[in-house]
Amino acid sequence: SAVISQKPSRDICQRGTSLTIQCQVDSQVTMMFWYRQQPGQSLTLIATANQGSEATYESGFVIDKFPISRPNLTFSTLTVSNMSPEDSSIYLCSANTGGFNYGYTFGSGTRLTVV
Amino acid sequence: KQEVTQIPAALSVPEGENLVLNCSFTDSAIYNLQWFRQDPGKGLTSLLLIQSSQREQTSGRLNASLDKSSGRSTLYIAASQPGDSATYLCAPYDSNYKLTFGKGTLLTVNP
Numbered sequence: 001s002a003v004i005s006q007k008p009s010r011d012i013c014q015r016g017t018s019l020t021i022q023c024q025v026d027s028q029v030t031m032m033f034w035y036r037q038q039p040g041q042s043l044t045l046i047a048t049a050n051q052g053s054e055a056t057y058e059s060g061f062v063i064d065k066f067p068i069s070r071p072n073l074t075f076s077t078l079t080v081s082n083m084s085p086e087d088s089s090i091y092l093c094s095a096n097t098g099g100f101n102y103g104y105t106f107g108s109g110t111r112l113t114v115v
Numbered sequence: 116k117q118e119v120t121q122i123p124a125a126l127s128v129p130e131g132e133n134l135v136l137n138c139s140f141t142d143s144a145i146y147n148l149q150w151f152r153q154d155p156g157k158g159l160t161s162l163l164l165i166q167s168s169q170r171e172q173t174s175g176r177l178n179a180s181l182d183k184s185s186g187r188s189t190l191y192i193a194a195s196q197p198g199d200s201a202t203y204l205c206a207p208y209d210s211n212y213k214l215t216f217g218k219g220t221l222l223t224v225n226p
Contacts, residue, residue: 006158031212042119042204042216043159092158096212103149103164104206104214111156 002027002097006107013083013114020079021110023093028073033104034066037090046091049076083114117142119217121205127223128195136190136220138205143183145207150179150190152201153219159204163190195224 005024013019023032034046046066047055055068069077080087093107118141128134138148147166151159163172163179165188171180178191188205202221206214 001161010156033212033214042218043206043214044216045213048212090156094159094214101147101164101166103147103161104208105161106151106159109156109158 001102002029002095002105004093004095004105004107006093006110008110009108010111011113013112015084015114017083018079018081019083019112020077021091021093022077023075023107025074025095025097025105027097029095029097030073031096032070032076033094034068034076034078035092035094037092037109039089043092046078080112083112085114088112088114117145117207117209117215119205119207119215121203121217121220123220124218125221125223127225129225130195130197132195132224133191133193134195134222136192136203136205136222138188138190138217140186140188140205140207140215142207142209143186145183145209148179148181148188148205148207149214150177150188151204151206153204154201162203192222195222197224197226200224 003026032049035043037043046061047057049055049070067079091110122137149164150162165181176193181188202219204219206216208214
């Protein structure tokens, strides 16, 4: 199965600033996914990122707050903009590398703390 | 909207016990279901994928079953070890490739 490298692994940021998270997949994938996991909660899908098109955001998430880039079939970034303490979460990227019957692989996560 | 419930929310067992983790989902029109483990503050590690046409999958000491019609999946862990301590998450997914996660079961295996 594919390997996804995600960085940074953790960061502590000042409120009002932005952080960009990167994910690199070791094979080409059509769709990449970004999730948020707030403290004590399960994973919530932020958006789906297809190469060559705008990301599709889930209800409650907007592009101005979470802009996503997908410049090629192996790479994507998620930016958390104008951060507040409520954005403190683990952010994870994911990809499905072989179709429906091959399951999903996740990056190692980015633990973000906003102070 | 798919909703996933995992029971129990937390489980503490002595080493060597066999245990069962339960997962239920409200929309049976799923394609497949995947079980993951998550260590504290880390990403997800895939454990087992059950395709919709299958009823169970096995990997080592792990066995997962799927009953789509009743909206249930179980993860059986045999001869538990302290290294099994983690949060276990189940996630069915639909034709739109979207995973829906439960809150997980926090497993602690005591030496």
